[in-house]
Amino acid sequence: MELEIQLSSEENKKQRPKDEELVFGKFFTDHMFLMEFKDEKWGVPRIIPYQPFQMDPACCVFHYGQEIFEGMKAYRHPDNSIHLFRPFENAKRFNLSAERMSMAQINKDLFVKAIIELIRVDNLWVPSAPGTTLYIRPTMIASEVFLGVHPSLEYYFYVILSPVGPYFKGGFRPIKACIENELIRTAPGGTGEAKAGGNYAASLFAMNNAMNKDCSQVIWLDAIEKRYIEEATAMNIMFVINNEIFTPVADGTILKGITRKSVLELARVLGYKTNEVQIDVNDLVNHIEQGSCTEAFFVGTAAIITPIGSISYQEKEYTINDFQVGKITQRFYDELTGIQFGKIHDRFNWMVKII
Numbered sequence: 001m002e003l004e005i006q007l008s009s010e011e012n013k014k015q016r017p018k019d020e021e022l023v024f025g026k027f028f029t030d031h032m033f034l035m036e037f038k039d040e041k042w043g044v045p046r047i048i049p050y051q052p053f054q055m056d057p058a059c060c061v062f063h064y065g066q067e068i069f070e071g072m073k074a075y076r077h078p079d080n081s082i083h084l085f086r087p088f089e090n091a092k093r094f095n096l097s098a099e100r101m102s103m104a105q106i107n108k109d110l111f112v113k114a115i116i117e118l119i120r121v122d123n124l125w126v127p128s129a130p131g132t133t134l135y136i137r138p139t140m141i142a143s144e145v146f147l148g149v150h151p152s153l154e155y156y157f158y159v160i161l162s163p164v165g166p167y168f169k170g171g172f173r174p175i176k177a178c179i180e181n182e183l184i185r186t187a188p189g190g191t192g193e194a195k196a197g198g199n200y201a202a203s204l205f206a207m208n209n210a211m212n213k214d215c216s217q218v219i220w221l222d223a224i225e226k227r228y229i230e231e232a233t234a235m236n237i238m239f240v241i242n243n244e245i246f247t248p249v250a251d252g253t254i255l256k257g258i259t260r261k262s263v264l265e266l267a268r269v270l271g272y273k274t275n276e277v278q279i280d281v282n283d284l285v286n287h288i289e290q291g292s293c294t295e296a297f298f299v300g301t302a303a304i305i306t307p308i309g310s311i312s313y314q315e316k317e318y319t320i321n322d323f324q325v326g327k328i329t330q331r332f333y334d335e336l337t338g339i340q341f342g343k344i345h346d347r348f349n350w351m352v353k354i355i
């Protein structure tokens with residue numbers, strides 16, 4: 001699989017933002033990866049100058065939302081080298097999402113190679129200020145021109161890169177979360193386990209409601225009993241209860257986060273007992289009130305670890321650890337970001353060197 005590379009001309013290259021100016025997902029690099037699926041096979045994998053698509057308004061993706069994506073990051077280490085975090089996990093999940101949405105499969109090695117080669121081309125865009133990274137967005141869209149409801153026969157697989165600062169403006173500090181008691185994110189048999197665009201579109205309404213209540217995240221409950229904690233809109237959730245780690249079991253309705261998996265592996269090595277179980281919201285608020293739930297945090301690639309300062313449920317706000325970052329939350333954050341940014345030894349062999 002030879003990659004075709006077409007470089008942007010010098011005069012078409014963009015001005016790179018300074019590291020201090022970086023926010024989440026606003027700036028994009030000079031190049032992108034693109035490969036088209038047609039006649040039952042993938043065409044030539046190409047790196048081309050970053051550019052808009054010209055697409056027929058009747059393309060499937062615009063009507064029925066056949067779209068999937070991934071979210072990953074490249075990290076610059078103190079010796080200036082650049083590394084990916086567990087990229088084959090993303091490749092595997094991308095294919096699971098594709099399968100659920102009846103889309104074309106991608107060779108996992110090609111998925112990772114496309115990203116590595118693209119970042120090599122745009123390596124100057126990988127920022128180096130503390131906490132900054134290069135966010136990577138692999139995406140697949142249904143490009144067949146056809147209005148019937150059926151799996152598209154044609155797809156674009158593309159990758160774009162965005163140098164980013166912290167996901168939350170405040171950086172690593174506790175946020176307020178609200179438990180959504182009426183709307184649901186997904187249901188058993190639904191698409192909750194797939195990183196499919198439609199899941200996020202459907203969640204925005206609840207997010208608006210939460211923001212009106214001064215909450216920056218929604219916590220979803222299970223669809224059937226509205227009783228078991230699931231996750232946030234784009235992050236998994238964990239609790240420290242009696243010094244053990246608890247996270248909702250991933251049995252089809254929640255997205256199996258790679259950060260979630262990594263924090264669980266890390267926790268075990270650090271000597272914490274981990275529990276992947278159903279978490280009843282009533283038990284949880286009791287644990288918070290009685291002081292046995294001492295910490296809560298979200299986990300996901302965009303913000304890595306986000307401490308939760310309070311959780312609102314049925315008009316009542318439950319404060320956790322006096323709205324301070326907990327010791328265990330801090331430890332996981334330090335260990336995980338330490339490995340990612342090359343500041344501590346990668347005992348798990350999670351990082352893949354690009355350059």
Ligand SMILES: *Cc1c(COP(=O)(O)O)cnc(C)c1O
Nearest residue numbers: 234235236255257258259300301
């Ligand atoms: C992407 C995502 C996560 C986090 O997954 P990571 O692999 O850790 O980035 C969690 N929940 C949802 C719904 C997501 O889309």
